[in-house]
Amino acid sequence: MDYHDLLARLGEGSAHPGGFSATLQLLDTLSIPAGVHILEIGCGTGRTACHLARHGCRVTAVDLHRHMLDKAVRRARKERVDVRFIQADVAALPLPDNHVDVVFIESVTIFTPWRKALSEYSRVLKPGGLLVDREMILSGRKTDLMSRKLKQFYGIRTLATVLGWKKRLREYGFSNIEVKEHSRKMGKWGVDHDPLREMDMNWLEDENVQRMSRTNDRLLMKYGKRLGYAVFTARVPSEAKHK
Template sequence: MSNAYIDILAYFGIGGAHPGGFSLTQSILETENIPPTHSVLDIGCGTGQTAAFLAERFNCQVTAIDKHPVMVEKARQRFKNNKSSVHVVEGDIQNMDFVDNSFDLVIAESVIVFTDISKTLSELSRVLKSDGTLMMIEMVAEQYLSEEKQQKACSLYGINEILDKDEWLLRLHQAGFTQVEIISTPSVLLQSEINDINPSENIKMELFDLWEKHNEFIFHNRDIIGYRAFKCRKV
């Protein structure tokens, strides 16, 4: 099923569109010990900005997966241009072909909320090694959302629900992540600075209109909807 907001990111070729942007990604990952022997999975990889950083900075084994064919093509183009060894897969993160216990680290940047959250978390728990780590940045309700606000946000982003912090923690525990740390970051949802872009030709005008609605929504609801960065383990 198509998601118009994801289409924006794909056709505009926006890297680092998640809350906090690529600078947050770098600051979080720089504190991690990721040896070259580690196998890393970047889910919802988009155009491959984070996967490229992982491969270049840590020289680790990186697999990047995304469901959107335009995203996958642009990621492959990025890795072909920089001769990266990142393995790009087109697939559904809710039902991946990887065997159990495949990865030491899984990265998810504003991805899980666009899926069946419980199903995806269970799938990530399955492919993650028993001593592995899930690093995720996700949208969070900072206070009670009226039904009208919920419907507006879900319609705009093509999502099913917006969880608060405690609901995220509960879903993570239900999926088998027994050790969850909330990484200290600013929680206010602001428009991320965009400095990595690879636009397609002939982008439909309605995608520009939807991008404006997205910016307007963030501006008017930044005290109500924020984000958190989670570090999760199955230990």
Template sequence: MANMYLDLLAYFGVGSAHPGGFRLTQSILENEKILPVETVLDVGCGTGQTAAFLAKKFHCQVTAIDKHPIMVEKAEERFKNNNPPIKVIEGDAENLSFADDSFDFAIAESVIVFTNISKTLDELARVLKNTGRMIIIEMVVEPNLPIDLQKEIQNLYGICEVLREEEWISRLHQAGFTKIEMIKTPSTLSPSELQDVNQSENIQSKFYDLWEIHHQFIVQNHHFIGYRVFKCHLSS
């Protein structure tokens, strides 16, 4: 099913549309220990900014996957001279085309909320090795979120569920993640930074309108919606 907000991100080619942007990504990964022999999966890679950073910083084996063909095209463009090379796949996070126990590390930045959350978490647990770990950045809502605002969030972003922090933790446990840590960051959403863009030609005006609606929505409702960074392990 088409998602106008994800189409917007693809057409604008926003490198780090997730909360906190690329600076948050860098700070989160700063303390990670990923070995060159390890396999890494970037789920919902977008234009590939994070995947390129992972490959450059850790010299590891990175596979990047995204469902949107325009994002895949822009990621391939970014990676064409990358060393070490990065494998790019057009695919669905709910039905990953990898064997069980394929990856040592996975990252998903504001991706899982746009999918069937439980199916995607199950798939990520499946393709991670038993000793694997995962970092996800995801939208959370506060317990006092009004019902009408919940519906507005779902309509604006084309998502089926909006979860509270404890609901995310519960879903992660249900998927098989036994150890879940919270990485400390500012927890409130802020308007996305447009510092890394690869804009398509002839973008329709409705996408500019949607970006402005998104921006204003975050400014007006930041006290009801935020994000969390979860670090998850399959074994303790």
């Protein structure tokens, strides 16, 4: 069992600073109109994807974790919304070029080979399309031990400063890059009431879960002051991209 298995079993679909409340606040600031085709990367249990669909967006949602997707599909059925769910790796999205208007991501890119991820985000976005990405950022000194520990437990594959992320986005052809939110501290994870949350209750007493919880607390205590988060928005240029 790894960290992502734990989130899936606990039915946690908004594992980022501020939780689902922060997601709703972000979406309010973006004012995405109905009818827009949105691709959510790392949709988890489908809470955001279903919210977007309920508000008139065309939604495609991908996640690599089968157990997460199963819960997302059941949520969409209960909410009676139409979402296209796909099990896929962000490094090789099974979607055509220039396919969606918005790519929406929250705390996913840091777990991926970021070069392939950014390339795929750019590829599937239409010219002029919008990228929205909330990610953990480095706000203090990074050490080899810190990187190794965060990768070993959480699966984090990359950490960068705000300037580092902006440079990466420019490198992969994005323009109009803005930082919508920025905190040098991770803050507290939001705890929102989710009436459709599916929690595998038998896991709560599992020794592995309890041990992972203690490890999580230790890592946040040790490294939390060096980590923050930011929300980036960027555009794919309107001129032709793929020749």
